[in-house]
Amino acid sequence: MRQILTIASKDLKTYFTSPIAYILMAVFSFIMGFMFFSILTIYIAQSGQYQQFGYGKAPGINDAIIRPLFGNMNVVLLFMIPFITMRLLAEEKRNNTIELLLTSPVKLSEIVLGKFLSALSFVCILISLTAPFMIALAIATNPDWAVVAMAYVGTICMIGVYVAVGVFCSSFTENQIVAGVLTFGIILFFWIIKWISFNSGASSVMGDIIGYLSIVDHYEDFSRGIFNTKNVVFYFSAIWLGLYLTYKNLESYTWRA
């Protein structure tokens, strides 16, 4: 257990000793700030129109601001997480530091979990940069804190899957670009996998299965402020699967080396 933290904290520190962390944080806050600002201006314009023309009650800020903001954030993270995870194991392999890890009295599972936790905690730091938006909303209006909390919980579950995929892809190669592109491809595929279940028309068993595999679908409930264990089980099994495959891949690395 202590070894997991040793590896995780070392890798987390590494993000901050290189420019990676600062660039990612700067880009992320700029894009998210821009999104928050534009969503807010649209909302203000719309609610003005609702009042002016008497269309009835304007949509609440939960539906009009928080949900789209988190939805957009998930897309931004989809793009950014491959950049965060791609170096985790690929760089260890390229620099031969993997020899240090694999000849130290550390279990493979501890290495995998350490890597996973380091990237996950860094992404959590990224996400925490959106906290000021929530504070701003709380000052101006009255957001539903259950929705906000569940949106954060759901996002963290979802990025857990992204990071697990990223760690897995990084264990394949010593080339960071390869790891990054693979990660992006796999995550994107599980975002859009539902498209075929729509197009096949009939609600076959196959369509249901494909629909279940969609990463975004399981986020829906969270975005409405609902905590559904079914979704948590989905995310945790996906994370477990990704990390288990990484473990197996690393295990075979020494056999193939």
Add this chain to the structure above:
Amino acid sequence: MIEVSGLTKFYGARKAIDDISFSASKGEILGFLGPNGAGKSTTMKILTCFMPASSGVVRVAGYDVFEDPLEVKKRVGYLPETPPVYREMVVSDYLEFAAKLHGLSGAQAKKATTVAVEKCGLGHVRHRLIGNLSKGYKQRVGIAQAIVHNPEVLILDEPTVGLDPKQIIEIRDLIKSFSGEHTVILSTHILPEVQATCSRVLIINEGKIVAVDTLDAITARLRKGRALSVLVKKESGVLDGLKSINGVASVFDAGTYDGARRFSVTVEDGFDSRDTIAENLVKMGAGLLEMKSESMSLEDVFVKLTTVEGSV
């Protein structure tokens, strides 16, 4: 401390190590000597549990590397061919990390780092990024990493590569200081290094052990046929004349030097035929210019073992 028997390793169909057996006792410094690609690094990777063997048994400190890798890894310090350093880490942080990986607690790791920094002469670079250090210092950081948890067994793969002569001497002295308490295995293809540091040497070629012994014993065994070098003015008939002398095992024409001819004469064991040879050459009227005995340098031993002969 280290027992290896019947160790074999295949890379695909290629046999990298072929049925190697040896042992090293506590406090000994054992040198692995061999040309590039002989299987030195592969053997070391198996000893450190980085890589599994295809067959054979390896026991380090009483633990089998296949059955109890964690117990073995706790007791082994390893410096791979390329020092496994993180470019973006500061030297002292890196050493603390390495110590913690080997199970030391925070305070212990700090203490161990201070000791390792001192031993490897890293005092004035301890707060610098490893990526900005020169190759020699990176190598030293790699050695510091291997000794930071004070392991019973030290496995060093070409520890002095990339160091300047002064540093090489320092590192050799450092390695020698480990003898007694630690068991050290170091690989190298630099011969004087073995001479300078190792109590015993294991010469390995194409995956096979060609000799294991103290360096003096190996050289002595190879020297059993004494060699003489003879320089003469006239060459005709000299070759046959030399061959006919009692006690001469073989004669080899070594070419011309400044108009004179050099012959390499090997004398059989137990014979000292220098006087007879000289006498005969004078009788033949060969015009003897020079005669000297050729001693075998370490380089000769190495070349002889790894190129011509199967084993001693």
